[in-house]
Amino acid sequence: MKPIIFFEQFSFQYEHAAQPTVKDITFHIYPGEKVLIAGRSGSGKSTLAHCINGLIPFSYEGISTGNILIAGKDPRKESVFEQSKQVGTILQDQDAQFIGLTVEEDVAFYLENECVVQDDMKKIVSDALKKVEMHAFHKQSPHELSGG
Known part of the structure; x- marks a missing residue:
């Protein structure tokens, strides 16, 4: 290997x-x-x-x-x-690594860089957040989430 x-x-x-x-x-x-x-x-x-x-x-x-x-x-x-x-x-200072103002914007960051079509991006982000039981927090600031 x-x-x-x-x-x-x-x-x-x-x-x-x-x-x-x-x-x-x-x-x-x-x-x-x-x-x-x-x-x-x-x-x-x-x-x-x-x-x-x-x-x-x-x-x-x-x-x-x-x-x-x-x-x-x-x-x-x-x-x-x-x-x-x-x-x-993953940066040592967690505050320095958030890109978006909301959880969904942070999740979408990679997709935006890959030029994913907006409608597809919304579905992918929504599905991903549901998969990890975070959809209820999609409009929250990442800074408002628990650090632990």
């Missing part, structure tokens, strides 16, 4: 940094595995996540060496849009 996430002797140094934030890391994550990345502040956890989701090198410039493959492709050679089809990101 091939790893879904593959790092071999990978290093990344931000454009104006004196030294690499991530240096010579090697690890493989296989489909179905659950992995915790833990470390002190500044140890490179977010940098590693940005390498996986494609924000590095497109939003954060710097120098990378070594090999990285996500679903068999080098994210440094893919667009952020293409990478977003393989990798999703």
Whole structure:
């Protein structure tokens, strides 16, 4: 079985940094595995996540060496849009990740980016919210929902 996430002797140094934030890391994550990345502040956890989701090198410039493959492709050679089809990101600050003013707008965000026809989008969003028993909250702000 091939790893879904593959790092071999990978290093990344931000454009104006004196030294690499991530240096010579090697690890493989296989489909179905659950992995915790833990470390002190500044140890490179977010940098590693940005390498996986494609924000590095497109939003954060710097120098990378070594090999990285996500679903068999080098994210440094893919667009952020293409990478977003393989990798999703949940931000540490939950307030920063809400896009819409309502639950249904947040659920529709991906569909809007995929240029789904408005009528189809409404049905897909409604069906999805019903499936997870959230339809009653479709007009509420995500910030009004319980955090637990």
